[in-house]
Amino acid sequence: MRHSLAGRAESLMQARLLAHLRDEGPLSRVQLADRLGVSRTTIAAEVTRLGDLGLAQEVGPAASRGGRRSTLVDLDPAIRFVGISIGATGMSVGLTDGRLQVVATRTVASDIRSGPEVVMATALEQARELMQAEGVEHALGAGVGVPGPVDFHRGVSVSPPIMPGWDGYPVRDAVARELGCPVVLDNDVNVLAAGEQHSGVARSARDFLFVKIGTGIGCGIVVDGELYRGVDGCAGDIGHIRVEEFGPTCACGNTGCLEAFSGGAALAREALAAARSGRSPVLAELLAKKGDLSAADIGIAVSRGDAQAVQLIRESGHRVGQVLASLVSFFNPGLIVIGGRVTGLGHALLAEIRGVIYRRSLPLATGNLPIVLSELGEEGGVIGAARMISGSVYAPYDGS
Numbered sequence: 001m002r003h004s005l006a007g008r009a010e011s012l013m014q015a016r017l018l019a020h021l022r023d024e025g026p027l028s029r030v031q032l033a034d035r036l037g038v039s040r041t042t043i044a045a046e047v048t049r050l051g052d053l054g055l056a057q058e059v060g061p062a063a064s065r066g067g068r069r070s071t072l073v074d075l076d077p078a079i080r081f082v083g084i085s086i087g088a089t090g091m092s093v094g095l096t097d098g099r100l101q102v103v104a105t106r107t108v109a110s111d112i113r114s115g116p117e118v119v120m121a122t123a124l125e126q127a128r129e130l131m132q133a134e135g136v137e138h139a140l141g142a143g144v145g146v147p148g149p150v151d152f153h154r155g156v157s158v159s160p161p162i163m164p165g166w167d168g169y170p171v172r173d174a175v176a177r178e179l180g181c182p183v184v185l186d187n188d189v190n191v192l193a194a195g196e197q198h199s200g201v202a203r204s205a206r207d208f209l210f211v212k213i214g215t216g217i218g219c220g221i222v223v224d225g226e227l228y229r230g231v232d233g234c235a236g237d238i239g240h241i242r243v244e245e246f247g248p249t250c251a252c253g254n255t256g257c258l259e260a261f262s263g264g265a266a267l268a269r270e271a272l273a274a275a276r277s278g279r280s281p282v283l284a285e286l287l288a289k290k291g292d293l294s295a296a297d298i299g300i301a302v303s304r305g306d307a308q309a310v311q312l313i314r315e316s317g318h319r320v321g322q323v324l325a326s327l328v329s330f331f332n333p334g335l336i337v338i339g340g341r342v343t344g345l346g347h348a349l350l351a352e353i354r355g356v357i358y359r360r361s362l363p364l365a366t367g368n369l370p371i372v373l374s375e376l377g378e379e380g381g382v383i384g385a386a387r388m389i390s391g392s393v394y395a396p397y398d399g400s
Contacts (some may be wrong), residue, residue: 007053009396010181013038014046014068016054018075018394022099023198026059026074040070041394043066047073051243054078055098055394075099080134081389082142082179084123084283085191085381087341088112088162088215088264092212093126094382095134100390104130106377112147116157116174124178141182141393143174143385145191147216155185158233161240161251162216169289184388188381189236190227192374193220195384196337202378205335206287209327210374211238212340213320213349216251219327238327239263243319258323262316264342267295270312299345310348315347321356328361339374347373 009015013036020035022029027035029043033096036043050056059074075098085092089112092104110122123144131139155172157163172185193210196202202210202222210220217239221228229235239259240252248266250257260266271293275283282301287293299311324336335358338350354371361369374380 002025009055010049010053010396011046012397013042014050014055015395017043017046017050019391020396021056022390023074023383025099026072028070029101029117030070030209032073042057043073050173051076052170052353060208062394078140079138080131081386081393082127082131082139082181083382083385083389084142084144084175085188085378085385086110086112086119086123086144086146087188087381089341091126092378092381093123094379094386095130095136095139096383096386098140098251098390100386102379102382104134105379106130112166116163116169116171120171120174124175127191135154139179141184141376141389142179143151143191143387144171144175144185145182145188145381145385145390146171147188147214147218149237149364150185150187152184152186152229152233155183160385161253180391182393184246184385184392186216186229186385186388187218187233188221189218190229191384192339192380192386193222193227193337194387195376195380195382196220196339196374197222197225197384199383199386200337200374200380201372202335202337207331207333208330208335208337209324209333210322210337211324211338213262213264213338217259217263217320217340221331241323243322258319262319262342264295264340267298267312267316267342267365268293269296271295271301271309274308274312280306283307283309285388295342295345299348302348313345313348314352316342317352318356322360324353325357325360328365334366336371337374338371339380340378 006054029040033040051082059072079098081096083094090109092107095103125140148163149158149160156346157166160166172183176183189212202208208222219236219238221236240257242256243258244256247256248260250260274280275287282304286297298309358366
């Protein structure tokens, strides 16, 4: 692949044109003119300039609709974005093209508690290896998601409960320096919501919630097609909503938080207790074989008919459902998507969450409310991170 020297959009018109090509392309000049409400001459001039910037190009004649055939326009095939989605116990790193189709991706284990230098070194190593393997000399931009609160404008982590040593670490600037391209940083659930919006079941939804249930629990909020981050960037931090007055101590320091009951670490803790007490023969057997248990083992035990494992999922789903029922009454979303590694527990967890929401929320709010599992898997974070940086790169450059 040739070296990409792509620039950035120079005007709002170019930004809108690039966004249409990203989300719907390739499109003909006629289609672009109709969508943007301008003349074909204006589109031709803008496409020529975007070609000079290495962002778009003409790719041949469009299908004939009678009369003179229009010219088809698409994003430059050399465009590559890096997407890095970091979780508590693993990360996904990938490359996408300009329309955010995944070109290459890999998932590796990592421990967020190792600190930013160790984790980011692994992420950058994976990104460089993928770029080298694909013949990519230069990425047009990179998006990064981390499992904790983020100051989006400064590109730093802020007091993340499960990320010791990350507070104030300049993730965005460090990645930009190493990869030599623009970078955006956001929390992992917002990144996953962006991926779901672009390529997943939320593609046609304007107002939806994306709920990630992993080591932590978070919620991405999309309002009228745009991510809502809140004043300080911590909107959707539902894992630290208190669901019981008394309960296990959470990573945030409080007690009774949803995450302390239903997060991946909490489920692993309950699975161990059930195995050691003899309440779950299947989990006891798995513990003897593996020496430890994770939330995924509960799913294995459920598939083998273990009654205690089923009860653990019901209790977890019930608490998640309680919180989401309140959010439904408050926000009235058109869709709820459940994602994250704990969703490997499958439809047993989903059924419990659905049941609580439908019972506790007003019929008007749930009468037409799908609650579904994400289908994107590990690629969701890569696509979402790429979408975020594409929105920045395709936007007009402000000179800052």
